[in-house]
Amino acid sequence: MLDWNDLRYFLAVARSGSTLAASTQLRASQSTVSRRITALEAQLGVQLFVRRPSGYELTPRGQSVLPAAESVEAAILNFSDGVAAESRRLAGTVRISTVESAVNAWVIPAIGLLRGQHPEIRVEILTSEHYVDLARGEADVAVRFGPRPTQESLVVRHLLDMLESFYATHEMVERLGMPASVEDLARYPLVASTDDTNITNRWIAQHLPDAEIAHRSSSMSSISAAVRSGLGAAILPCMMADGMPGLVRLLPPIEELTTPGWMVTTDTARRQPHIRAVIDLVVEQIQQTLARRPPHLAVAQAA
Structure with a gap:
């Protein structure tokens, strides 16, 4: 031959x-x-x-x-x-799992940029407060908040430390006055999650046991919509609420609710060019957001 x-x-x-x-x-x-x-x-x-x-x-x-x-x-x-x-030519489907606030703040803007650069990449977003099993292929990438994932098969990098605080409309603050302390929030009607095991609900129960819960909702988007509608004040992620017109941050970020954020994937997934392109754009979007951030957000350089 x-x-x-x-x-x-x-x-x-x-x-x-x-x-x-x-x-x-x-x-x-x-x-x-x-x-x-x-x-x-x-x-x-x-x-x-x-x-x-x-x-x-x-x-x-x-x-x-x-x-x-x-x-x-x-x-x-x-x-x-x-x-x-x-x-x-990058093409294929990439599935990202994360929470609503991260979707709205970072993932959707990143997809907008991705469409211009790599139109044959399709991104599917799985919005959930519960973790999917990346090792079993339930998603390719996840942006998670909470303790660092420890599963050996996962590749994990620290993205940021996210803080949360109380927010209300300008009109509500004008009517009820700017609170000087957590105790002052007792005069505000509150919007809370329907899940009593939620960490923010537990914090409210501990620090504001007599507060009026004026409205409950099961998703972050509906809680923020209720706040913007004037139904009450609520604990929201600062990365999301600081950019919402008409809302006022009532107190400094709540230290106990500080939540580290992680980019999580598998070694097999991150070696695929179309998945890597999505990861890089999401990380870039996070870094750009943090570059414009108020001082309440701290960031660690992504690996």
Whole structure:
């Protein structure tokens, strides 16, 4: 079976008429070029070149096979170009799991940028307060908040430390007054989660046991909508609420509710170019958001 590299030597000598010129082109020694030509002739059982003091000249048989060798060269170059183009064209579906606040603050803006750069990548968002099993392929990437994931099969990097605080509308603050302490919040109607095991609900029960819970909702988006509608004050992620027109942060961030954020994936997933592109854009969006952040947000450089 012919070796493509032997055809490369054949074409270089045929075009240059010299093993010395061919050796320069191929970045090989002149003796290597001569040896490869001799080996090719022996394998084919025909003489391809006449060796003259002035150089190498194709024999009639060499002339007859030259077009075929050039066709093989063109096919291989086309194949190589096609592989390179395919590697540049990123396509596929990427599933991201995270909470609503992260979706709205970072993931959706990142997808908008992604569409312009890699239109054949599709992103599916799984919004949930519960963790999906990345190791089993339930998602490709997750942005999680809470304790650092410890599963050995996961690749984890610290993104930021997110704080939370109470927010209410300007109108409510004008009517009820700006609270000077947590205790002052007792005069505010509150919006809370329907899940009594939620960490913010537990904090409210501990620090504001007599507060009026004016409204409950099961999702962060509906809680923030209730606050914007004037139903009451609520604990919201600062990364989300600080950018909402019409809302006022009532107190400094609540230290006990500080939550580290993590980018989580698997080694197999992050090695896939289309998934890596999504990860990089989400991280970039987070970094840009943090660059514009008020001082209540701290960030750790993503690995």
